[in-house]
Amino acid sequence: MAKDAKSRRTANLATPNDLGANASKEVAGGLNILLADVIALYFKTKNFHWHVSGPHFRDYHLLLDDQAQQIYGITDAIAERVRKTGNVTLRSIGDISRHQTIKDNDANFVGPADMLSELRDDNLKLVESFRNVKELAEAAKDNATSGIVDEWTDQAEERAWFLFEASRKA
Numbered sequence: 405m406a407k408d409a410k411s412r413r414t415a416n417l418a419t420p421n422d423l424g425a426n427a428s429k430e431v432a433g434g435l436n437i438l439l440a441d442v443i444a445l446y447f448k449t450k451n452f453h454w455h456v457s458g459p460h461f462r463d464y465h466l467l468l469d470d471q472a473q474q475i476y477g478i479t480d481a482i483a484e485r486v487r488k489t490g491n492v493t494l495r496s497i498g499d500i501s502r503h504q505t506i507k508d509n510d511a512n513f514v515g516p517a518d519m520l521s522e523l524r525d526d527n528l529k530l531v532e533s534f535r536n537v538k539e540l541a542e543a544a545k546d547n548a549t550s551g552i553v554d555e556w557t558d559q560a561e562e563r564a565w566f567l568f569e570a571s572r573k574a
């Protein structure tokens with residue numbers, strides 16, 4: 405009985421879709437980890453935007469705000485790819501923390517050079533995750549996810565580039 409009720413509740417969220425159930429679940433799993441990582445990186449970028457200090461304050465403060473906005477801008481599309489393929493996505497800050505692989509930085513003080521290099525590494529980690537999701541999407545014949553990931557990858561590579569150049573000594 406309890407099992408029936410549970411499967412009815414889940415069925416309510418099963419958007420019609422012709423992708424194979426198992427393969428699309430794997431893509432959704434990858435997208436949900438990505439969503440958690442993107443939100444974690446969004447918050448870390450804002451954290452550094454708020455706490456950056458030093459002679460390049462204005463440049464870094466503005467750069468990190470631009471990047472945070474760009475990162476936040478893809479969250480809805482990631483979650484909705486999961487829903488369009490008949491799966492469920494994240495529901496809370498707790499859910500994000502259980503899925504994220506990008507680490508938070510709660511240090512009291514982080515120097516500006518360390519901020520830039522940590523964010524650069526996190527963005528490159530994101531690029532790797534985008535590649536993995538693209539592979540899963542292609543295996544599942546999920547063309548839309550595979551296509552949309554390219555733009556997200558390009559943006560993350562651009563952020564890593566800006567962070568690298570801004571942190572160069574000369």
Ligand SMILES: [Fe+2]
Binds near residue numbers: 453469
């Ligand atoms: Fe701000």
